[in-house]
Amino acid sequence: MTATPTPLTKTDNEADAEATAADTAAQASDAPEAPAAPEASRDSSEKASSDDVLTDEAENDRDGDEDGLGDDTPPAGPLRTGIGAGAAAVVSGALGLASLTGTWMGKVLSERETLLGQIKTAQGGTASAQIHEIYADSWHTTAAINGGFALLALLVGAFVLARPAFGAPDAHPQPVWVRAVALGGLVLGAIGLLLSVGMYFDLFATLPSTGSGS
Structure with a gap:
């Protein structure tokens, strides 16, 4: 006679425990994974922040490059002003020097006056008339031409030296060499004008004089 195995039966407490475990697992599987969303949002925020930083750095670099190019390229207005003042100063010096040494124009006009004097006194004339027509008019013509160049040198030099006083408040000061050349032209022009006036009169x-009074 064989013995039949007795079936194992679960108590009520074990059944309740298994049911509770099954419900907890089901709730856990149905609930969304909370930690994943904050991690993804944090990654996207960090990426956006890094993109903003790179964009700001690129804009700053571009602005710096533009500012650097602007600093290297001087404004057109002051540059033209400096070139014009330098050229005027050189012209003033050249005119002042010409008033002292003479010019081609003065020489030609002087020779013309000499020729006219010879023509006038060719048919006869006193010695005093010959001196006046041939020599005096020639000397006076040369003095007048040199005096004109001296006056121009004075005007141009004075304009260059006085221009900053009448310029814009934010105008750049003139270089030292420009003022030095303009001052030299002014001095030469003043000396040439004095000599020309003295020679003319x-x-x-x-x-x-012939000494005879004729």
């Missing part, structure tokens, strides 16, 4: 040397 025979202050430094009088006309020769």
Whole structure:
């Protein structure tokens, strides 16, 4: 006679425990994974922040490059002003020097006056008339031409030196060499003008006389 195995039966407490475990697992599987969403949002925020930083750095670099190019390229207005002042100063110096040494124009006009004097006195004339027509008019013409160049040198030099006083308040100061050349032209022009006036009115040397009064 064989013995039949007795079936194992679960108590009520074990059944309740298994049911509770099954419900907890089901709730856990149905609930969304909370930690995943904050991690993804944090990654996207960090990426957006890094993109903003790179964009700001690129804009700053571009602005810096533009500012650097602007600093290297001087404004057109002051540059033209400096070139014009330098050229005027050189012209003033050249005119002042020409008023002292003479010019081609003065020489030609002087020779013309000499020729006219010879023509006028060719048919006869006193010695005094010959001196006046041939020599005096020629000297006076040369003095007048040199005086004109001296006056121009004075005006141009004075304009260059006085221009900053009448310019814009934010105008750049003139270079030292420009003021030095303009001052040199001004001085040469003043000396040339004094000499020309003296020669024209025979202050430094009088006309020769024949001694006969004729």
